[in-house]
Structures are given as structure tokens and as C-alpha cells.
Amino acid sequence: MLDLLIHNATLPDGRTAMSVAVRHGKIVGVAPGLLAPAQTVIDAQGQLLSPPFVDAHFHMDATLSYGLPRVNQSGTLLEGIALWGELKPLLTPEALIARAMAYCDWAVAKGLLAIRSHVDVCDARLLAVDALLEVKRRVAPYLDLQLVAFPQDGVLRAPGALDNLKRALDKGVDVVGGIPHFERTSEQGSASVKLLCELAAERGLRVDMHCDESDDPLSRHVETLAFETQRLGLQGRVTGSHLTSMHSMDNYYVSKLIALMAQAQLHAVANPLINITLQGRHDTYPKRRGMTRVPELLAAGINVAFGHDCVMDPWYALGSGDMLEVAHMGLHVAQMTSQAAMRQCFDAVTVNAARVMGLENYGLEAGCNADFVLLQARDPVDAIRLRATRLKVWRHGRLVAESALAQAQLHLPDRPAQTAWGALSNAAPAVNRRAAPFPGRRLATNPERLASLARSPQPPGEPDNTHAD
Numbered sequence: 001m002l003d004l005l006i007h008n009a010t011l012p013d014g015r016t017a018m019s020v021a022v023r024h025g026k027i028v029g030v031a032p033g034l035l036a037p038a039q040t041v042i043d044a045q046g047q048l049l050s051p052p053f054v055d056a057h058f059h060m061d062a063t064l065s066y067g068l069p070r071v072n073q074s075g076t077l078l079e080g081i082a083l084w085g086e087l088k089p090l091l092t093p094e095a096l097i098a099r100a101m102a103y104c105d106w107a108v109a110k111g112l113l114a115i116r117s118h119v120d121v122c123d124a125r126l127l128a129v130d131a132l133l134e135v136k137r138r139v140a141p142y143l144d145l146q147l148v149a150f151p152q153d154g155v156l157r158a159p160g161a162l163d164n165l166k167r168a169l170d171k172g173v174d175v176v177g178g179i180p181h182f183e184r185t186s187e188q189g190s191a192s193v194k195l196l197c198e199l200a201a202e203r204g205l206r207v208d209m210h211c212d213e214s215d216d217p218l219s220r221h222v223e224t225l226a227f228e229t230q231r232l233g234l235q236g237r238v239t240g241s242h243l244t245s246m247h248s249m250d251n252y253y254v255s256k257l258i259a260l261m262a263q264a265q266l267h268a269v270a271n272p273l274i275n276i277t278l279q280g281r282h283d284t285y286p287k288r289r290g291m292t293r294v295p296e297l298l299a300a301g302i303n304v305a306f307g308h309d310c311v312m313d314p315w316y317a318l319g320s321g322d323m324l325e326v327a328h329m330g331l332h333v334a335q336m337t338s339q340a341a342m343r344q345c346f347d348a349v350t351v352n353a354a355r356v357m358g359l360e361n362y363g364l365e366a367g368c369n370a371d372f373v374l375l376q377a378r379d380p381v382d383a384i385r386l387r388a389t390r391l392k393v394w395r396h397g398r399l400v401a402e403s404a405l406a407q408a409q410l411h412l413p414d415r416p417a418q419t420a421w422g423a424l425s426n427a428a429p430a431v432n433r434r435a436a437p438f439p440g441r442r443l444a445t446n447p448e449r450l451a452s453l454a455r456s457p458q459p460p461g462e463p464d465n466t467h468a469d
């Protein structure tokens with residue numbers, strides 16, 4: 001018997017009326033109209049079923065600390081770094097763990113089930129490293145947390161940073177980080193890239209560097225990152241994060257650079273919410289947008305993901321763990337408005353980000369982990385448009401979060417009684433067959449029925465005894 005059978009789902013690739021069958025935490029079948037006995041049967045009523053959201057770039061050690069010990073007045077990256085420096089000595093493991101755990105709750109509720117977080121290793125106590133390793137252990141049953149050893153103050157610039165970084169890796173941090181544009185000179189920046197890539201190659205680890213997060217068109221460390229990746233045979237295992245200086249670079253130089261990045265199979269991560277606010281702060285007008293060249297990188301075959309980077313911390317006051325908000329901003333900043341480009345923005349917070357992290361068994365096909373999210377949307381573009389409600393979120397086949405249908409009651413003459421900002425068929429919620437007040441796939445047409453369908457008949461995580469016919 002199956003553990004879970006979902007009917008009538010639309011998949012991100014456009015297939016409709018699909019069934020997804022789950023046993024022992026894995027997907028065992030994806031096909032139209034599967035029939036088999038199952039513990040729980042869900043009629044998705046044509047809504048979008050997607051693999052979970054993935055955030056390829058985050059800072060969980062700083063999250064939810066906004067206002068501690070004060071607010072960033074200039075709004076710049078550099079004041080944010082200085083402010084974080086003021087906060088670091090005040091951190092306690094308990095507070096850091098509590099904030100990170102609360103953020104992971106937000107993430108799961110938004111269908112975000114894998115996060116790559118940088119963790120600052122420049123504090124010799126490695127307090128944040130220990131705290132986030134503990135968080136990683138605690139959330140492992142429901143969220144994949146991958147940690148990057150990130151020398152925020154520069155691995156060569158900050159005394160003891162290299163030793164601290166190595167100690168963090170010894171403790172179990174997964175990925176080697178860096179920040180070449182923050183080293184004292186361009187030469188030191190290049191030296192840091194070489195050193196850190198060699199360290200990763202020695203230890204068999206991936207690399208993810210904050211690289212050229214600057215408006216300076218001459219910040220060109222990504223060139224060295226591509227070179228070292230190729231020299232050390234790290235192709236496909238190295239990520240350049242931010243890469244914002246590329247927006248200001250000379251076009252001729254970029255035409256050479258992107259080809260070198262593609263050859264090295266670098267991954268690129270843009271952080272649209274953060275870089276549209278942090279970059280261009282020294283400009284009057286025209287004011288630069290400050291995001292890397294996403295469509296051009298994609299066109300060259302480079303894997304590009306969008307990261308959230310910050311939520312309520314010294315660099316950014318907003319955010320809620322919603323990767324559709326990230327995709328929405330990325331779409332606008334990069335002017336990716338064609339149907340195909342908008343779908344690429346959805347990929348940037350799902351499959352592309354999973355590729356950056358090297359996640360195994362990610363996706364909606366037989367053999368993959370039964371991790372997915374049911375969205376109140378008819379397709380990926382609709383999901384971005386609405387920052388769609390996550391009706392249900394499953395991890396390894398187990399329901400871990402659910403939200404009520406988003407809709408408003410209308411009190412207007414000669415108008416419908418409610419709206420959900422889509423065609424009526426979009427507004428139909430997921431519903432357990434047992435709970436349906438009517439048989440089949442008929443769609444609810446009045447507010448009371450919609451509201452009753454949106455309520456789950458079972459608490460999250462508890463098995464339902466409904467059997468398939």
C-alpha cells in the first residue's frame with residue numbers, strides 16, 4: 001500500500017492531471033491517473049505541485065537580529081558588515097539558536113526545505129559555527145541545512161581567520177567560503193581565492209564565495225575563481241555568489257569572462273532583494289540596479305540560482321523566507337518578463353538552487369525524495385505573480401506544514417461573494433477526499449464551501465486513514 005497518493009496535480013513542466021505516488025518517503029510513480037490503495041489520498045484539483053523551494057544563499061547566523069544593537073543608517077553593505085561586527089561579541093548560543101530555529105519554522109511554512117547558509121568564522125570562539133551545527137542537527141528531519149565557512153572580515157585581512165576557517169571545517173561545516181573583494185588589495189583578494197580553492201580541493205569540499213559584491217567594475221575576482229576552479233579540477237563544485245560588479249563591467253570584458261565561467265562550470269547565485277537595495281548607494285542618477293547579468297549567464301549555459309541572502313538582519317529589514325518573493329524581485333530587476341524567462345525565475349529558486357547545493361534525490365520523479373509543496377497557483381508564473389499560498393508542504397512523504405486558502409470575501413453589489421485573484425479553478429484548494437462535502441472534482445462555488453475545504457481534516461503530520469478506491 002502507498003503512504004500517499006496525490007491526484008490531479010499540475011507540475012512545473014506543464015503536465016496536468018498528474019498523480020504522484022509515495023511510499024517510505026520516496027516518490028514511486030509519477031503518471032496520469034495512477035490508481036492504487038494509499039493511506040492518504042489528496043485531490044490537488046489542478047493546483048501546482050512543485051519540488052520544494054531551495055535557498056542557495058543565506059546568512060542564518062544573523063537572521064532575525066534586525067535592530068540589534070542598532071539599525072543600518074546608510075543602508076550600505078559596508079555599514080552592515082560594521083554593524084554585524086558590533087553584534088558579534090554580544091551573541092549568545094541560546095539566542096542565535098532560537099532565532100535560527102524560528103526562521104526554519106518560517107521556511108518550512110513557505111515550502112522552503114533546503115538552505116545553504118554562510119556562517120561567519122571570524123569570531124575565534126566559533127560560537128555561531130557551533131550554534132548552527134546544532135541547528136542543522138535539530139532541523140535535519142525536515143530541512144536540509146548546508147553550512148559555508150565564511151570569513152566575513154577577510155581570510156587574509158582578519159587575524160586568525162584562516163585557522164578559524166579550518167577549525168570550522170574540522171567541526172563539520174560543509175563548504176569553503178570567501179570574500180575576495182573585502183581583502184585589503186586586489187592582489188590579496190586573488191591570493192585568497194587561490195588559497196581557499198586549494199583548501200577545498202585538498203578536503204574534497206565545494207566552494208561558495210561572496211565574489212565581487214561591489215559596484216566597482218574592476219572587481220574581477222570571479223575571473224580568478226573560474227581559473228582556479230579549472231586548474232584544480234573543481235568544475236561543477238564552485239559557486240560565485242552576488243557577482244554584482246558584473247553589472248558595471250565593460251561589455252567587451254564580460255563577453256570573455258562569461259565564456260570562461262561557463263567553461264569552469266561555475267554556478268552563479270544572484271541575491272535580488274539584497275543587491276537591489278545595497279548596490280548603487282554611491283550613485284546619484286542614473287542609479288545602477290546592482291544585480292549580476294542573470295539572463296546573459298543563463299544564455300551561456302551557466303546554472304543561476306536566486307538566494308534570499310538576508311531576512312531582518314544588519315543588511316535587510318524585511319523578508320519572511322518566501323522564495324517566491326525572491327523570484328518576483330529577480331524577475332523585475334533582470335527584466336525577465338517573457339513566459340520562458342519567468343519560468344526560469346521559478347527554476348532559480350527550485351531546481352537550479354538544488355544544483356548549486358548538490359542536493360541528491362531532488363525533483364518530481366520516481367526515486368526522488370517525496371518532498372514537495374502544493375501551491376495555490378495554476379503554474380510557475382502564476383505562483384510568482386501571487387507569491388502563492390503554500391497549501392500543503394510534505395517532507396519525505398509526511399505533511400509538515402499547511403496554510404489556509406488565500407481568498408477575500410467581497411461585499412459588493414452584483415459581484416461574486418469572494419475572490420482568490422485567479423480564475424475560479426485556481427481558487428480550488430487541495431482537499432482530502434474524505435473531507436470533501438461532495439464527490440469528484442467539482443469545484444466549490446460558494447465561500448462557505450471554499451473555507452471548509454481549506455481547513456485540513458487532520459493535524460499536520462498525523463496519518464490519515466483515508467484509503468484510495
Ligand SMILES: [Zn+2]
Nearest residue numbers: 057059210309
Ligand atoms: Zn551573502
